[in-house]
Amino acid sequence: MKIVFMGTPEFAVPSLEALVKEGWELKLVVTQKDKPKGRGKKIQFTPVKEKALELGLEVFQPDSINSVESIEKISAINPDFIVVVAYGQILKKSILEIPKYGCYNVHASLLPKYRGAAPINWAIINGEKETGVTIMEMDEGLDTGDMVLSKAIPIQDDDDAISIHDKLSILGGKLIVEALNGIVAGKLEKIPQDHSLSSYASMLSKDMGRINWNRSAESIINLIRGLKPWPSAYTDYKGEKIKIHKASVTNEVKDGACGEIVEVNKNGIYVNTKDKKIVLEEIQFPNKRKMTVEEYLRGNSIEKGIVLR
DSSP states (O other), X not given: OEEEEEEOSGGGHHHHHHHHHHTOEEEEEEOOOOEEETTTTEEEOOHHHHHHHHTTOOEEOOSOTTSHHHHHHHHHHOOSEEXXXXXXXXXXXXXXXXXXXXXXXXXXXXXXXXXXXXXXXXXXXXXXXXXXXXEEXXXXXXXXXXXXXXXXXXXOTTOOHHHHHHHHHHHHHHHHHHHHHHHHTTOOOXXXXXXXXXXXXXXXXXXXXXXXXXXXXXXXXXXXXXTTTTTOEEEEETTEEEEEEEEEEEEEEOOSSTTBEEEEETTEXXXXXXXXXXXXXXXXXXXXXXXXXXXXXXXXXXXXXXXXX
């Protein structure tokens, strides 16, 4: 069975590895163009390209997956499946119709909820108690195709977007292998999505990270957890933008203005919200590394009574 694999970020790597380990014939790996990264702007391979080259697979990086060149190259392979995992471009009908069994996507949510670019982040921001992976046959819509397999996992209180990303990427690798085997064996039923239950997980932006201290403690904590590692939740302290990397809710009710720093000790910075106090445990000042509050206080101070904005 021949597969064309399309993926770009780290999330897609476990799926690529799982298919190779299972013995599927990976004829081509398609990934986005390499981009400059870091202060030196050095060109860096995508994570999928790095893994594909390590595995000795052919890599193809077109400007457009829907170009004549792409269509001709993929058609010449005559693949049984195209597997797509966070590739980063929309596939048109001319590509979707190429493989014998169809194009299948590993999507990091329990569809039809959280279609779109950032399903992991929005599930956490919105306070969901579970998420998961759905294997979906792709159509021309945005994550609207029929589902063939899904599995849920709980979102624990100490989970954030980084930990859920890692859990779902591994789960995605297991499920795509199970799904393809089931499709070939004729054992999986295609289940249409209930579009009335859909929700859209839009792309993240820097400005959405500003904390509104007039909101509930739980919603603020969910924002902090959901925006890791980028763009990060932040607040203003005496004119400086501080990123908040880790925080937790206390059982103490608010005592003063929303956003007011009411206590500072080695455990963290205690701040009022709409209902309870939260404790900021890991922070990052501009041009500084992130550190625990205990580390920061060894050579610096945080002023009690300041109202964060």
